[in-house]
Amino acid sequence: MAYLKPDKPEKVYVPALRAAKEKSEKLVCLTAYDYPTARIVDEAGVDIILVGDSMGNVIHGYGNTIPVSVEEILSATKAVKRGASRALLVADMPYGSYHTGDNKAVRNALKLMKYGGAEAVKLEGGRNRVDLVKRLVDEEIPVMAHIGLTPQSVHKLGGYRVQGKTTDDAKRLIEDAKRLEDAGAFAIVLELVPREVAAIITEELTISTVGIGAGTNCDIQVLVLHDLIGFTFGRQPRFVRQYANISGVITDAITRWMDDVRSGNYPAEAESYGLPEDVDAEELKASIPF
Ligand code: KIV
Secondary structure, three states, rough: OOOOOOOOOOOOOOOOHHHEEEEEEEEEEEEEEOEEEEEHHHOOOOOEEEEEOOOOHOOOOOOOOOOOOOHHHHHHHHHHHHHHHEEEEEEOOOOOOOOOOHHHHHHHHHHHHOOOOOOOOEEOOOHHHHHHHHHHHOOOOOOEEEOOOOOOHHHOOOOOOOOOOOOHHHHHHHHHHHHHHHHHHOEEEEEEOOHHHHHHHHHHHOOOOEEEEOOOOEEEEEEOOOHHHOOOOOOOOOOOOOOOHHHHHHHHHHHHHHHHHHOOOOOOOOOOOOOOOOOOOHHHOOOOHH
């Protein structure tokens, strides 16, 4: 089946984001962590693919993003790279990969680009990451920043809550966004922030905002693919709109297959292989000495 959107053939590079913002053209970003979903997402016409550390929640079952390693992101990025040809490929820097010194952070980011095929990296944090963002950009590594609810800070924040709800907190977020832009980030994820705050940041910045749980005014919307297609467990946050029930589709397929096996309906003759005509099964049986 061909999914490719003929009206979106050209490869997306970082500068395309600014061009889209200038034209008020909305872009879309989804996560992918493997070859088949990368192909489907890319061929559907999604502009940016994020190999997110949300893989800790949705494919590894860790319960949060803290345990995700550089090796896990690297392996997933390689697979996604093989499946995606048009979308801009962004790899997440997992917790611990940029927290113990800028040189180590640069080495990890280079690994994701050089061996994984990432075209940019994403990291979490505000003013505390400004120097690191400058350094990465100096080393030719495009950086997508991420502020608001930063899931790698879940223990410090005490849960997954909307950020920037007071005037002071909102001002701090807006300042952080501006500082990250000045440091050279090419885009900035705004996760779980009030839509009014996201609107101000989107208006104030020349770089693109990438909203998740941040209202409609962001330049780009991002979702975790597994949330969008209903391939997760448990209650979803209010910003998730589920467009399919893939868990249900899979369960239904498995149930019908099990029923067919148990009732002798699978495999049918056409789904198995017979001996060639010149080999007689009865003779074969008779020739066996035990
Ligand atoms: O890891 C991830 O998937 C993310 C997005 C939700 C922005 O950080």
